[in-house]
Amino acid sequence: MQHEYSCELRPMRPADLDAVLHVQAACYPVSMQEPAAIVLSRMRAAPGSCAVAVDAEGVCGYLFAYPSRLGVVTPLDAPFAPALEADTLYLHDLAVAPRAHGRGLARRLVAHLLEHGRSLGLPTSSLVSVQDTAPFWAALGYREAEVACPQARAALAGYPGTARYMRRSLRQEPLT
Structure with a gap:
């Protein structure tokens, strides 16, 4: 008999910084790991849009997001600039610790923040x-969606490997 994986989804806090950086290091190559100062500035810029998953061992996943404009791409190592007239919830960084892989946690984190985007009245979500x-x-x-702005294309090109700008309507059925 398989037991359900128990974890809590909650807003990210500055006290979570070390644990978030630990998960980041376990999930990304060095070229994609972002410095503590940037991670902390993002938590502060969009506190309602950054979430962690916490299990019995501590933080086991996270998702950074913020209200933005369609077609805007946040470069690696750049602070968030939440838009006053946002039309998308931009998901910037999703990571799940290896110990929690295969338990649907990434999907749960995304569903949690997409619901937040809906509560803000945003019509879409976007990401790289x-x-x-x-x-x-x-x-x-x-x-997959095209980015027309030269700054967005340059930011997209700044990601290692193949990076794709993608979007989805928040009017679609919620994730379950």
Whole structure:
């Protein structure tokens, strides 16, 4: 008999910084790890849009997001600049510790923040898919989209490997 994985989803706090950096280091190559000062500034810039998953061992996953504009791509190592007239919830960084892989935690974190985006009245969500994760995002309703702005194309090109800008309507059925 398989037992359900028990964890709590809650807003990220500054006290979570070390644990978040530990999960980041376990999930990303050095070239994609962002410094503590940037991570902390993002928590402070969008406190309602950054969440952690906490299990019996502590933080086991996180998702950084913020209200933005469609077509805007946040470069690696750049602070968040939440838009006053946002039309998308931009998901910037999703990571799940190896000990929690295969338990649906990434999907739960995304569903949690998409619901937050809906509560803000945002019509869409967008993101940059890295590390060959486009199939995961496509399964959640995201589709590849073009970026027209030269700054957004440059930011997208700054990600290592193949990076894809993707978006989904928040009017679609919620994730379950």
